[in-house]
Amino acid sequence: MGDFALLSFMIFAPALGALLLLWVRKVTASNATSVEEESRVAFLVGLFVSSATFVLSIIALAYFQPGVEGFQLVEDHSWFGGTLNEAGEVVGGIRYKMGVDGMSILLVLLTTFLTPLCFLASWGSVKHRVTEYVAAFLFLETLMLGVFCSLDLMLFYVFFEAGLIPMFIIIGIWGGAERVYASFKFFLYTLLGSLFMLLAVIAMYLQAGTSDIVELQTVIPQIFSVEDGKFGVQHLLWLAFFASFAVKLPMWPVHTWLPDAHVQAPTAGSVILAGVLLKMGGYGFLRFSLPMFPEASVYFQPMVFAMSVIAIVYASLVAFRQTDMKKLIAYSSVAHMGFVTLGIFSFTEIGIQGAIFQMISHGVISGALFLIVGVIYDRMHTREIKFYGGLVTKMPVYAAIFMLFTMANVGLPGTSGFVGEILTMAGSFQASTWAATGAALGVIFSAVYMLTLYRQTVFGVMTNEKLEGIKDINRTEAIVFAPLIIATIVLGVFPAIIFDITELSVAPIMAAVSGLIG
Amino acid sequence: MNWDEIFAAATPELYLAFAGLVAVVLGAVLRERFATVSIKAGALILLGASALSLFNIEGGVAFNGLWETDRFTNLAKAVCYFCAGVALLIAEPYLVKERLIRYEYALLVIFASLGMGITLSANDLMTLYLGIETLSLSSYVLAAFNRDSQRSSEAGLKYFVLGALASGLILYGASLVYGFSGSTNYDAIAQAEFGIGLVFGLVLLITGLAFKVSAAPLHVWTPDVYEGAPTPVVAFFASAPKLASMVVFATILFEAFGNAIDQWQDVILIIAGASMLIGAFGALRQTNLKRLFAYSSIGNMGYALIALAAGEEIGGPALLVYMVIYALSQLGIFGVLLSMRRRGGMVEDISELSGLSSTMPWLAVCMTALVFSVAGIPPLGGFFGKLVVFQAGVEAGLWPIVIIGVIASVVSLGYYLRIIMIMWGGDKLAPFENMSGTVGITVSAATILAFPVFTVVIGWMMSLAGGSFSLG
Numbered sequence: 001m002g003d004f005a006l007l008s009f010m011i012f013a014p015a016l017g018a019l020l021l022l023w024v025r026k027v028t029a030s031n032a033t034s035v036e037e038e039s040r041v042a043f044l045v046g047l048f049v050s051s052a053t054f055v056l057s058i059i060a061l062a063y064f065q066p067g068v069e070g071f072q073l074v075e076d077h078s079w080f081g082g083t084l085n086e087a088g089e090v091v092g093g094i095r096y097k098m099g100v101d102g103m104s105i106l107l108v109l110l111t112t113f114l115t116p117l118c119f120l121a122s123w124g125s126v127k128h129r130v131t132e133y134v135a136a137f138l139f140l141e142t143l144m145l146g147v148f149c150s151l152d153l154m155l156f157y158v159f160f161e162a163g164l165i166p167m168f169i170i171i172g173i174w175g176g177a178e179r180v181y182a183s184f185k186f187f188l189y190t191l192l193g194s195l196f197m198l199l200a201v202i203a204m205y206l207q208a209g210t211s212d213i214v215e216l217q218t219v220i221p222q223i224f225s226v227e228d229g230k231f232g233v234q235h236l237l238w239l240a241f242f243a244s245f246a247v248k249l250p251m252w253p254v255h256t257w258l259p260d261a262h263v264q265a266p267t268a269g270s271v272i273l274a275g276v277l278l279k280m281g282g283y284g285f286l287r288f289s290l291p292m293f294p295e296a297s298v299y300f301q302p303m304v305f306a307m308s309v310i311a312i313v314y315a316s317l318v319a320f321r322q323t324d325m326k327k328l329i330a331y332s333s334v335a336h337m338g339f340v341t342l343g344i345f346s347f348t349e350i351g352i353q354g355a356i357f358q359m360i361s362h363g364v365i366s367g368a369l370f371l372i373v374g375v376i377y378d379r380m381h382t383r384e385i386k387f388y389g390g391l392v393t394k395m396p397v398y399a400a401i402f403m404l405f406t407m408a409n410v411g412l413p414g415t416s417g418f419v420g421e422i423l424t425m426a427g428s429f430q431a432s433t434w435a436a437t438g439a440a441l442g443v444i445f446s447a448v449y450m451l452t453l454y455r456q457t458v459f460g461v462m463t464n465e466k467l468e469g470i471k472d473i474n475r476t477e478a479i480v481f482a483p484l485i486i487a488t489i490v491l492g493v494f495p496a497i498i499f500d501i502t503e504l505s506v507a508p509i510m511a512a513v514s515g516l517i518g
Numbered sequence: 519m520n521w522d523e524i525f526a527a528a529t530p531e532l533y534l535a536f537a538g539l540v541a542v543v544l545g546a547v548l549r550e551r552f553a554t555v556s557i558k559a560g561a562l563i564l565l566g567a568s569a570l571s572l573f574n575i576e577g578g579v580a581f582n583g584l585w586e587t588d589r590f591t592n593l594a595k596a597v598c599y600f601c602a603g604v605a606l607l608i609a610e611p612y613l614v615k616e617r618l619i620r621y622e623y624a625l626l627v628i629f630a631s632l633g634m635g636i637t638l639s640a641n642d643l644m645t646l647y648l649g650i651e652t653l654s655l656s657s658y659v660l661a662a663f664n665r666d667s668q669r670s671s672e673a674g675l676k677y678f679v680l681g682a683l684a685s686g687l688i689l690y691g692a693s694l695v696y697g698f699s700g701s702t703n704y705d706a707i708a709q710a711e712f713g714i715g716l717v718f719g720l721v722l723l724i725t726g727l728a729f730k731v732s733a734a735p736l737h738v739w740t741p742d743v744y745e746g747a748p749t750p751v752v753a754f755f756a757s758a759p760k761l762a763s764m765v766v767f768a769t770i771l772f773e774a775f776g777n778a779i780d781q782w783q784d785v786i787l788i789i790a791g792a793s794m795l796i797g798a799f800g801a802l803r804q805t806n807l808k809r810l811f812a813y814s815s816i817g818n819m820g821y822a823l824i825a826l827a828a829g830e831e832i833g834g835p836a837l838l839v840y841m842v843i844y845a846l847s848q849l850g851i852f853g854v855l856l857s858m859r860r861r862g863g864m865v866e867d868i869s870e871l872s873g874l875s876s877t878m879p880w881l882a883v884c885m886t887a888l889v890f891s892v893a894g895i896p897p898l899g900g901f902f903g904k905l906v907v908f909q910a911g912v913e914a915g916l917w918p919i920v921i922i923g924v925i926a927s928v929v930s931l932g933y934y935l936r937i938i939m940i941m942w943g944g945d946k947l948a949p950f951e952n953m954s955g956t957v958g959i960t961v962s963a964a965t966i967l968a969f970p971v972f973t974v975v976i977g978w979m980m981s982l983a984g985g986s987f988s989l990g
Contacts, residue, residue: 080976132875154905158896165890168935173943180939187935188928191895195924202905202912 005075006063007098010056010108011145014115017049018138025131039130043123046134050115050141057105057112064105066501069508071099071151071214079155092210097151102505103286103356104148106498107279110363111148113483114275115141118268120480121371125378126174126266133174137268140166144276148283153201153211160244160280161194167269167277175264182257182264189257193247200240204292217291221512226295238296241289249281251304251341252311255334262330263383267374270326274333275367279359282340286352290344291512297345298516304345305428305435311338312442320449325373325383328453329366332409335442336362342439343424347513351427352506357498358420361408361491365417368405368484372398375477376457379470385453390462395472399458401481406454408488410447416491520580527580527587530570530595531635537563538628545621552621557610560624564603564631571596579641583703586641590838594765595638597842601757602631604849604960609750611954612856612864618664618748626663627754630656634762638769643692643702646770650688650730653759654681660754661747673746680739684729691722695774704774712778720775724785727770730763733823734792737816741800744812749864752808753852756815757845764822764841772830779829786827787919793820794926801933805868807855810933811848814892817930818844821923825907828914836910839979840903843891843972847900850888850964854881857961859951868937872944881950882941884965891968893934894927899972 021042028038064072077096100108118137126133143166146159164187172183205211208219224234247254258278262270290297312335319331336358343355375398376391377383392399408415411422421443429436462468473481491498524532541559545552575596577587587595606627613619633653640646658681662674692702698715699707710716729736744752771782797817804810822844825837858865875882891900904927911920972979 080978129876158901161901162896165895169938169942172939180943183939184932184935188931191931192924192928195927198905199908199912199920199924202909206909206913 005098006056006060007073007100007149008075010053010060010112011098011142011149013053013056013142014049014138014145015142017045017052018135018142020049021045021131021135021138035127039127042130042134043119046119046138047116049138050112050119053141053145054112054116057108060100061105061109064100064102064501066102066504069504071101074099074151076151079152092212094154094205094211095152096155097212098149099151100149102501102503103283104505106356106360106501107148107276107283108145110279110360111141111144111276113487114271114363114367117367117371117480117483118271120476121271121374122266122268123476125374126268129173133170136166136170137272140170140272144272144280147280151213153213153216153288154205155211156213157194157198157201160284161191161198163277163280164190167273170269171261171265174266174269177264178260179264182260185257186261189254190244190247193244193254196240197244200237204237213287217508217512220292221294224293226299231299234293235296235299238289238293238300241284241293242300245281245284245289246307247281248284249278249337249341250334251281251307251337252314252334253307255311255315258334259327259330262333262370263324263326267370267377270330270370270374271367274330274370275363278333278337279363282337282344282355282359285341285344286356286509290347290509294513294516297513298347301345301347301431304341305432308338308342308345309435309438309442311335312342312439313445316442316445316449320445320452322449323385325385325453325457326370328385328449329369329373332369332446332449333362333366335446336366336409338442339421339424339439342428342435343420346424346427346431347510347516348427348430349506349510350423351431352509353499353502354420354423354425354427356502356506357416357491357495358424360498361416361420361488364484364487364491365405365408365415368401368481368488369409371477371480371484372402372405375473376470380466385456387464388457388467389460389464391458391467391470393462394467394470397478398473401473401485402454402458404485404488406450408492410450411443414489414492416488416495418492419495523578524580526574526576526578527585528639529574530567530599531632531639533570534563534567534599534628534632534635537566538625538632541621541625541628545625549621553619554614556621556624557606557613557619560628561603561606563628564599564606567631567635568596568599568603571599581645583705584642584645585639586704587639590834591638591765591769594761594838594841595635597845598634598638598758598762599631601761601845601849602627602634602754605750605754605757605852607956608753608849608853608856608960611957612748612750615859616664616748623660623663626656626660630660630754631758634759637766638762640766640769641704641773643695643704643707643774646766647685647689647692649766651685653762654685654730657681657755657759660751661743663751664748669746670748673743676739676746677743680729684726684736686726687722687729688726691719691724691726694719694722704770707774708776712781716778717781720778720782721785723770724782724789727763727767728789731760731767731819731822732812732816733789733819734796734816735789737793737796740816741804741809741812744808744815745806745866749808749852749856749866753849753856756811756848756852760815760819760848761841761845764819764826765838768826768830768834768837771826772834776830783827783829786823787916790820790823790827791919791922793817793823794923795820795929798926798929798932801930804933806866807858807868807871807937808866810868810937811851811855814930814933815848817926818892820926821904821907824911824916824919824923827916827919828910832913833910836906839976840907842979843899843903843968847888847891847964847968850884850961850968851892853957853961853964854885854888857881857950857957860948861951868940869944870947871937871941873946874941874944876946877949881961884961885941886938887965887969888961889934889937893931895931897969899968899976902972902976 075098079096143163150156315331315334322328340355343351408417411417575592636649658678661677664670699710732740801813825833891898894900894904
């Protein structure tokens with residue numbers, strides 16, 4: 001690869017594209033083009049840029065060697081702080097360091113895979129201020145990729161928190177009726193969590209003299225070592241990180257921003273929110289909490305388990321009572337993220353592998369489900385479950401796709417949802433029978449609410465005459481769903497393609513915690 | 519007198535005083551004909567002073583130890599003069615449109631800047647007081663510059679009465695310090711035995727200086743003065759004098775009372791905490807943008823005070839970096855406020871920004887970036903300011919205040935986000951009148967500084983501020 005900064009190029013390509021787009025608009029604005037023309041150009045540019053980014057991430061995957069331990073495609077430059085060594089190079093300090101391992105490259109792929117689909121999905125439905133819309137998504141993509149590729153804690157934090165700005169704008173401008181409330185809640189909730197993490201980051205940086213993640217993973221457990229299982233600084237740091245990731249994931253009881261944000265966000269916003277942004281929480285646990293604070297992670301395992309099981313059961317029950325389709329899927333996301341935390345904190349290889357798999361799989365499935373809701377919302381402008389019924393008669397293809405993703409969300413074997421759930425439950429079963437039992441209960445509940453949703457909207461007799469004219473999915477929508485369907489089934493049938501990539505990145509996490517559990 | 523010494527230490531101020539006096543004569547002779555030229559000439563003079571401070575960055579001691587400059591103060595001076603110069607430039611279109619163009623405006627800004635230079639160079643309580651009075655007296659007049667406006671006169675009067683009280687407190691504190699330490703020189707005070715008398719003097723000095731930087735609980739004048747004074751004057755107040763006063767606050771505590779940090783640290787922490795909370799909660803209900811940014815500035819002074827409380831070695835560079843980023847972004851924000859002009863005059867209400875992103879997209883982008891920067895959201899410059907401040911606080915072990923800072927940050931986002939949301943989500947209003955070139959350039963430049971320049975050069979700034987900090 002030489003010195004070519006592939007990752008940086010991939011990360012900043014969408015942002016450059018967004019700047020290009022704003023410049024194009026400035027040029028075309030003087031030619032008095034129509035609004036339709038402007039939005040077409042904007043979507044084309046967005047689609048092109050995000051597809052190019054996807055290609056770049058595929059190239060990165062091609063250069064990535066699953067059989068090599070540690071981080072690859074690393075770029076490392078000093079940013080600020082640090083001291084000079086004899087050779088005149090800056091060591092330590094805060095660095096611009098990028099690199100990927102098996103876990104992060106998959107999340108990178110998930111991000112670059114979903115973004116073009118977002119543009120396709122909003123092509124017909126977003127009609128005002130399209131240039132800004134596309135630019136906001138492109139900036140968001142850059143920030144999300146930065147989160148997953150950063151190998152410097154401070155750099156990670158910058159990307160992590162900066163991502164709030166475009167998402168805030170997306171919900172706040174193109175959202176539903178209560179968008180302002182939802183966007184404020186989203187921003188403030190997440191910010192409060194992140195700022196505590198910032199304090200922990202500063203404390204770690206001051207103690208270790210570096211914010212290089214690779215170094216911190218070895219140094220931090222030694223600096224903040226725990227004596228005889230006593231509550232110490234490591235536990236406080238763990239809690240600070242937990243505050244941020246638990247809000248982001250989100251875990252019960254700090255999940256309340258999510259249903260509001262999802263319901264108010266435009267369809268593509270929901271897709272990115274559920275598909276990628278929530279994964280940052282799980283990624284954070286795996287990248288920071290477990291390797292850097294192993295003793296504290298073990299110490300807090302019962303609490304996390306309890307919160308996860310409550311999330312799974314409670315969110316499933318709440319989902320069952322929802323009348324708004326998006327809210328139902330939002331609560332279902334909370335429940336499914338409960339499996340992720342359960343798998344991560346089982347401290348078993350199978351559980352952690354399952355958690356990573358579940359993150360990828362949920363990214364695809366929940367993204368697809370939000371798109372499915374978006375399809376009928378674009379036609380009828382309501383998400384009330386009661387409004388619909390008997391859609392199968394008018395929309396057979398739609399009903400089939402909906403069926404597939406309903407089954408995937410429930411965790412039917414053969415879909416990717418099954419693999420993630422079974423592995424995380426297998427992992428947590430080794431750690432706690434009770435937690436696994438609770439989680440299994442959640443699987444049953446998920447079948448209840450998803451099948452009820454499906455029955456009420458798709459089956460039955462079409463009683464609402466407003467639905468008479470509804471049309472089946474068009475070609476653009478079919479193009480959007482095709483890759484999602486393929487991904488769900490391929491991952492469900494050949495889960496090993498994920499495990500081969502993640503295997504070596506799970507090993508160091510396991511090495512950090514495995515010695516601590518009896 | 520040793521002229522070499524004096525020139526090494528005080529060139530920018532000598533030049534500024536001389537140029538100011540020449541301008542007075544020119545103004546007296548040419549009168550109205552000088553008015554339009556005066557602004558540009560004044561800005562040129564100030565930018566020249568800024569360059570001189572940078573050329574002379576090593577500084578020195580002069581006037582028998584009354585005067586001492588080093589890299590830290592020279593850096594602060596350079597930024598102060600620069601901000602003052604820019605604030606003068608962006609004032610011109612406003613002054614012309616409001617028929618306030620008089621040559622005294624430029625003179626007052628020059629003399630106020632001279633006052634800042636003197637306070638920054640002070641190594642003696644007497645020099646300090648001279649500087650503070652030069653700065654304050656010019657500021658009072660500036661606040662009341664629109665003398666036909668009741669609001670402006672009221673602001674000037676309020677500022678004068680309260681400011682005079684604060685100056686009195688400083689003077690009284692200085693006299694107590696002199697009485698109990700036997701000297702007014704910072705170095706000599708630092709040597710003196712620390713007793714109860716000095717504590718009284720110190721507390722009075724802190725009180726007076728807290729007023730000057732508008733820290734709580736001596737902040738009450740700020741919203742009224744910000745609201746009443748003409749907007750370009752506020753642009754000036756919010757940038758250069760804030761930076762100067764804060765750095766002076768730091769120099770006097772670090773150099774004269776550095777050994778007594780255990781005596782003043784708690785006081786500063788309480789002031790810092792109160793400022794952050796009052797700044798955050800006070801602004802939530804404001805609808806006037808100038809009042810809102812007044813509270814925002816109170817809050818931001820609180821963050822700077824965290825760095826101050828962390829002590830010289832840890833907090834010094836952080837304080838300077840934070841204040842520089844803050845002062846420059848304030849110029850940008852007030853540039854935006856200055857461009858808020860519709861037929862019939864300036865508008866200041868937050869609702870007037872509604873739909874700005876459709877009518878004037880670039881202005882809205884700039885304002886968004888600047889507001890997020892002041893709010894301290896990455897990747898904008900203000901985040902790095904807050905980062906170094908929090909880092910200083912954590913390094914000094916001041917956990918409670920840092921956690922208050924975090925909470926205040928989140929609360930303050932409540933009103934910062936409101937501004938953003940109104941600009942991007944509100945209904946479209948008629949666009950503002952075309953902004954003049956200098957204002958537009960300032961706004962854009964401040965935005966580019968906030969992002970991405972500060973993001974990239976933060977390391978360089980830290981090392982410059984860190985390396986420039988001499989231990990007294």
